[in-house]
Amino acid sequence: ETGVTQTPRHLVMGMTNKKSLKCEQHLGHNAMYWYKQSAKKPLELMFVYSLEERVENNSVPSRFSPECPNSSHLFLHLHTLQPEDSALYLCASSHRPGDEQFFGPGTRLTVL
Amino acid sequence: QQQVKQSPQSLIVQKGGISIINCAYENTAFDYFPWYQQFPGKGPALLIAIRPDVSEKKEGRFTISFNKSAKQFSLHIMDSQPGDSATYFCAASMVTSNTGKLIFGQGTTLQVKP
Numbered sequence: 049e050t051g052v053t054q055t056p057r058h059l060v061m062g063m064t065n066k067k068s069l070k071c072e073q074h075l076g077h078n079a080m081y082w083y084k085q086s087a088k089k090p091l092e093l094m095f096v097y098s099l100e101e102r103v104e105n106n107s108v109p110s111r112f113s114p115e116c117p118n119s120s121h122l123f124l125h126l127h128t129l130q131p132e133d134s135a136l137y138l139c140a141s142s143h144r145p146g147d148e149q150f151f152g153p154g155t156r157l158t159v160l
Numbered sequence: 161q162q163q164v165k166q167s168p169q170s171l172i173v174q175k176g177g178i179s180i181i182n183c184a185y186e187n188t189a190f191d192y193f194p195w196y197q198q199f200p201g202k203g204p205a206l207l208i209a210i211r212p213d214v215s216e217k218k219e220g221r222f223t224i225s226f227n228k229s230a231k232q233f234s235l236h237i238m239d240s241q242p243g244d245s246a247t248y249f250c251a252a253s254m255v256t257s258n259t260g261k262l263i264f265g266q267g268t269t270l271q272v273k274p
Contacts, residue, residue, distance in 0.1 A: 052203070079260060090164070090264040091204070091249065104259040138203050145260030146192070146253065151203030 052152035071122040071139030085136040166265025179237040183250035190252040
């Protein structure tokens with residue numbers, strides 16, 4: 049695998065479920081990001097990790113919980129989501145914060 | 161003041177024509193302006209980027225024009241091809257930020273007709 053990979057690619061969950069999104073980067077980068085992409089809206093930055101430390105939490109509800117166990121892996125834990133949370137969730141990485149960001153293909157999430 | 165406004169929302173161009181997408185920003189502290197290209201089912205990919213010390217940057221058929229006083233920048237795609245059909249996003253950030261936070265425009269869906 050090369051670049052930034054995300055699993056699963058598609059996820060359907062009920063409002064009471066708990067699920068996790070996974071991101072892995074194979075680029076040797078030190079910064080990782082979660083974005084939310086909704087129809088007709090700009091990409092929204094959710095979280096930024098630099099050297100496994102969270103450096104940005106963009107006023108994201110607590111039902112989204114990120115985890116960065118090492119510089120290559122990033123998770124987004126989901127619980128008690130709402131239908132309006134349905135979106136494409138994109139992971140990105142960069143060598144350092146502020147450098148060019150490389151995006152994964154995203155996870156298409158549907159909350160019923 | 162953190163917004164980046166992008167227009168048009170959608171654009172249809174004939175093959176060989178010029179595609180032009182415009183963006184405007186308010187925060188004068190922004191000093192990095194990338195354009196991303198996104199195909200269906202894929203994540204955005206960096207296309208071209210500019211910093212405010214130059215007024216134009218060209219890479220192949222893609223050119224960014226930057227007007228610092230007007231706080232506007234635009235993407236020009238010369239000799240547009242059907243393979244250029246995608247969604248294009250402008251963005252802005254402060255390079256010195258410790259988060260690398262990108263503020264994105266709303267996106268422009270480009271269709272190039274053969």
